[in-house]
Structure formats: C-alpha cells, structure tokens
Amino acid sequence: MLQQKSLKFVKYFFVLFLVSILIFIFSFLGYLSPVEGVLSKISTPFVSVFNNASLKLKDIGSSIAELGSLQKENKELKKKVEELTFEVSRLSELKIENESLKKQLGFINSTNFQTVAARVIAKEPSNFLKIIVIDKGSKDGIKKNLAVVSGGFLLGRIQEVNSDTSKVVLLMDSNFQISGMVQESSALGLVKGQIGSGAVMEEISKEKLVKNGDTVVTSNLENEVPENLLIGKITDISVESNGLFLKASVLPFVNFDEARNVVVILGVK
Amino acid sequence: MRRFLIIVVAVLSLLLEVAFFSNIKIFGVTPNVFLMFIIASSFIIPEEDLMLITLLGALFLDLFAPSIFGLETMAILLIIFFVMLASYYVFSSFNFVLLAILAASSTLAFDMLYAGALTVSGLKVDIIFFLKHFIASKIIVNTIFALVFYAFLSSLWDRLLKMESRARFLR
Numbered sequence: 001m002l003q004q005k006s007l008k009f010v011k012y013f014f015v016l017f018l019v020s021i022l023i024f025i026f027s028f029l030g031y032l033s034p035v036e037g038v039l040s041k042i043s044t045p046f047v048s049v050f051n052n053a054s055l056k057l058k059d060i061g062s063s064i065a066e067l068g069s070l071q072k073e074n075k076e077l078k079k080k081v082e083e084l085t086f087e088v089s090r091l092s093e094l095k096i097e098n099e100s101l102k103k104q105l106g107f108i109n110s111t112n113f114q115t116v117a118a119r120v121i122a123k124e125p126s127n128f129l130k131i132i133v134i135d136k137g138s139k140d141g142i143k144k145n146l147a148v149v150s151g152g153f154l155l156g157r158i159q160e161v162n163s164d165t166s167k168v169v170l171l172m173d174s175n176f177q178i179s180g181m182v183q184e185s186s187a188l189g190l191v192k193g194q195i196g197s198g199a200v201m202e203e204i205s206k207e208k209l210v211k212n213g214d215t216v217v218t219s220n221l222e223n224e225v226p227e228n229l230l231i232g233k234i235t236d237i238s239v240e241s242n243g244l245f246l247k248a249s250v251l252p253f254v255n256f257d258e259a260r261n262v263v264v265i266l267g268v269k
Numbered sequence: 270m271r272r273f274l275i276i277v278v279a280v281l282s283l284l285l286e287v288a289f290f291s292n293i294k295i296f297g298v299t300p301n302v303f304l305m306f307i308i309a310s311s312f313i314i315p316e317e318d319l320m321l322i323t324l325l326g327a328l329f330l331d332l333f334a335p336s337i338f339g340l341e342t343m344a345i346l347l348i349i350f351f352v353m354l355a356s357y358y359v360f361s362s363f364n365f366v367l368l369a370i371l372a373a374s375s376t377l378a379f380d381m382l383y384a385g386a387l388t389v390s391g392l393k394v395d396i397i398f399f400l401k402h403f404i405a406s407k408i409i410v411n412t413i414f415a416l417v418f419y420a421f422l423s424s425l426w427d428r429l430l431k432m433e434s435r436a437r438f439l440r
Contacts, residue, residue, distance in 0.1 A: 007357065009316035013350045016324045020346055023328070024339030032338055039332055047333075050288035058293055122333050123291035125299040127403040128384055128394050131335050159335065167335055174393045195395055196402070 037137070037163035044135060044165060048121050055260065101261055113226060114266040116140045118148075120259060121165070130173035130195060132156070134262060137164045147178075147218070147225040147265045153254035154178075154218065154229045155262055168262070171199055171231070171252050180231055181219040182248075185209050188219055191231055191250060199232060204246040210237055216250050226268055271429045275314055278422065279322050282306040287333050296406035300414050303330060304379055307349055308372055309418035311356060312363050313426050323349050340386035347382065348375050365416060372415035373408045380404065 026032050116136050124131035136142055138161045146158045148168045156170040157178065169176050176193035180201055187208030189201040201216055214234045220227040236249040286302040303326050311319055327342035334341045352371050360367045384394045 006316070009320060009350070009353050009357075012317055012320040013346065013353075016320050017343065017346050017350075020324065020327075020339055020342040024337060024343060027338035036332060036338055039329075043329065043332065046284060047288045050284045051292065054289040054292040061293075122288050124333065124335060125286055125291040125301075126334075126380070126383060127298055127399055127407070128380075128387060129335055129392065133333055169335075174395055196398055 041164045116264045130170040137162045145224040150259040150262045154231045179219045179221040180216045183215040199250040201248045298407040300410045305414040336386040336390040344382035372412040376408045376411040
C-alpha cells in the first residue's frame with residue numbers, strides 16, 4: 001500500500017535535523033557523556049541477547065560445515081555423525097566459551113597485572129573500522145588507551161569509555177598504533193594496524209638485526225600499556241620509502257573472531 | 270496496532286544490525302538493516318512517524334558507532350529526506366525497481382557520509398579499500414533487505430488496515 005505523500009515531511013525534517021545538530025554539538029562539547037552512558041546501560045542487555053544468539057548460530061554453522069567435510073571423507077560414519085550433529089552444535093558454544101574463559105583465567109593468574117575481565121557485547125557494524133564494544137566502563141576503572149588482551153595476546157586498545165561500556169579499537173584497524181619491540185633484537189618500532197593485512201611495524205632502525213619469524217611485543221615506552229605483551233610474528237621485512245628505516249609486516253597472534261571474553265589491563269600490581 | 274507493528278520491526282532491525290549481523294556477515298558485509306527498513310517504510314507509513322522513528326533509531330545506532338554522537342543520525346536523516354524528496358518529485362507511483370534504485374543509491378550515499386563522519390571524528394578510514402572489497406556486495410545485500418522489508422511490511426500493513434476498518438464497521 002503506497003502512502004499518499006505530502007510535503008509535510010520537509011517541515012519535520014528541518015525540525016529533527018536541527019535536533020540532531022544540537023545533539024552533535026552538545027556531544028562534541030562533552031555534555032552528553034552521562035546520557036550516552038545511561039542509554040548504553042539500558043540497551044546492553046538487549047544487545048547482548050542478540051549478540052549471543054548470533055554467536056551460537058555462527059558456531060552451529062561452522063559445526064555443520066565441519067561435519068559436512070567429515071561426511072565426505074567418512075561415508076561409513078555418516079549415520080553416527082548425523083546423530084551427533086545436534087549435540088555438537090548445542091555444546092560447541094559452551095566449549096568455546098569455556099576454553100576462552102580458561103585462557104583468560106590462566107592469563108590473569110600468571111601475571112602481575114591488575115585486570116578487569118569483560119565480555120564483547122557488540123561489534124562496529126560498518127566495514128570501515130574494526131572496533132568492538134565491551135561490557136565494562138569507567139565504573140570498573142577502565143580508561144582510554146589501556147591494553148585489551150584475549151587469550152594472552154594483545155587484541156587492541158581502549159578508544160572510548162562510557163560509565164558501563166567501552167569501545168576497543170582492534171590491532172588490525174588503521175586507527176590502532178602502539179610502540180612495539182622485536183623480542184630477539186630489542187629493536188623498537190611503531191606497530192600500526194592495517195585493515196585487510198593485519199599490522200605493520202614501522203620506524204625500525206636499519207642497524208638492528210630483524211628477521212622473518214621474530215616476535216613483536218609491546219615496548220616500555222607506553223604509559224598505559226605494560227611491556228612484553230605478545231603482539232605478533234614478523235612475516236616480511238622491507239626498507240621504508242624514505243630509505244631511513246625498516247618496515248615489517250606483522251601477523252597478529254590473536255584470533256579476532258574468537259575474542260568473546262577479553263581482559264583489560266589496568267596496570268601493574 | 271499498525272504503529273506498534275512498525276515500532277517492533279524498527280527495534281528488531283536495530284538489534285539485528287548492531288548485534289546480529291555484525292557477527293554473521295553476509296558476503297563479508299553487515300547490512301544497513303535499519304536504513305533499509307526506513308527506506309522501505311517511507312512508502313508505507315506516515316511522514317511524521319517515519320521521521321521520528323528515523324531520529325530515535327539513528328540515535329541508537331550512534332551509541333555503538335565510534336564517531337561523535339549525533340553524526341550518524343544526521344547522515345541517516347539526510348538520506349531519508351532525499352529518499353522522500355525523490356519519491357515525491359521523481360516517481361509518481363511505487364514499483365520495486367524504484368525501491369531497488371533508492372536502496373542502492375542510499376547505501377552508497379550512507380557509506381560515504383559515514384566515512385566522512387568518522388574522518389570528522391578524527392579516525393582514519395580507507396575508503397578505497399572499502400570501495401574495492403565491500404561496496405558491491407553491500408549494495409546487493411542492502412537492496413535485497415529493502416525489497417524483503419517492503420513486501421513484508423506492506424502486506425502486514427494492508428491486513429491490519431482491513432482488520433481495523435472491519436472492527437470499526439462492527440462497532
């Protein structure tokens with residue numbers, strides 16, 4: 001059914017656009033942070049439900065895909081596999097979550113860091129950025145630029161903090177950067193995210209011996225991030241276009257898709 | 270009853286976009302579910318309701334966007350304004366080709382405006398990478414969503430309208 005249109009919408013548009021401009025200005029000046037915090041808090045439970053549902057569906061999908069290839073290779077086990085499909089899909093989500101929590105717990109116990117465990121509740125939906133939203137905020141002691149780890153590996157840094165939620169810019173995003181060090185040679189450099197190709201370490205001194213397979217960790221030059229957090233492995237080395245420094249492609253250790261429970265490092269005990 | 274239906278579908282589309290399709294991507298992209306819902310609804314629901322739902326829904330999306338709060342809302346309001354202008358001045362009656370054209374052009378316009386909003390907010394955006402790898406699939410996926418939304422909403426809307434007039438007649 002097509003609604004009969006009139007030009008009334010022009011009037012509505014200008015009023016509401018003015019409202020949105022005012023919201024933008026107040027937000028830019030920082031007056032709306034408490035309101036944003038309250039709205040995030042209200043919406044978090046609903047968003048979490050949908051987030052969990054999609055993760056469960058994703059796991060079921062991958063379980064089914066795995067079973068499909070097994071069926072091809074093991075025709076004689078087809079019947080057995082079919083019987084187990086339902087059980088596997090039901091248990092896979094629990095298993096992944098359990099493993100992830102074990103890793104986080106192991107990481108927390110094995111370090112001297114003051115940490116806060118958090119859950120990923122949403123991901124930035126556009127394809128422009130790699131940003132996630134976690135369910136912990138300033139109330140839990142989280143501040144901008146703190147390191148976020150998953151499974152013991154650096155996942156990203158806190159980009160924005162509300163009272164109950166925070167946004168984390170991931171290691172593979174082009175807005176991510178951190179001071180890094182090649183563990184084998186102590187060569188320093190700047191690790192930057194690159195959408196589509198992991199990360200790159202720039203400004204490495206040409207005098208340092210750096211090779212493929214070397215491990216990149218965080219350096220002691222960052223105030224908010226502890227040193228020696230594992231970032232990734234060097235996969236390619238080249239000379240920067242200015243000819244003064246070396247540049248290395250870094251393959252992150254962290255599995256971005258598996259990051260559902262994360263740990264924010266508040267500081268050293 | 271019809272307003273209630275629209276509000277329910279609007280809320281569902283928001284939750285699907287922010288928390289569902291951000292994990293389960295279709296051809297590698299997250300569809301702009303809410304924007305497509307609004308574009309499909311622009312042919313069905315009254316203007317004042319549409320504008321208000323657009324504002325409130327877009328503000329919700331802004332909560333999860335890394336840009337400054339309010340920028341994504343401005344982008345969505347601008348797009349829906351141009352969609353309504355186009356359907357008022359250019360097209361005399363509804364057809365699915367028109368909806369597909371509006372959905373495709375709105376996808377492109379929204380992504381460019383959103384990239385601009387992120388840049389204004391001080392974030393780096395690789396537009397060339399996005400255009401090379403994602404825009405074609407995003408346009409296709411979004412257009413399908415808009416067509417499905419329209420088919421679903423218009424049939425429900427008509428049914429509810431008939432029910433309401435029957436109830437009025439019986440009274």
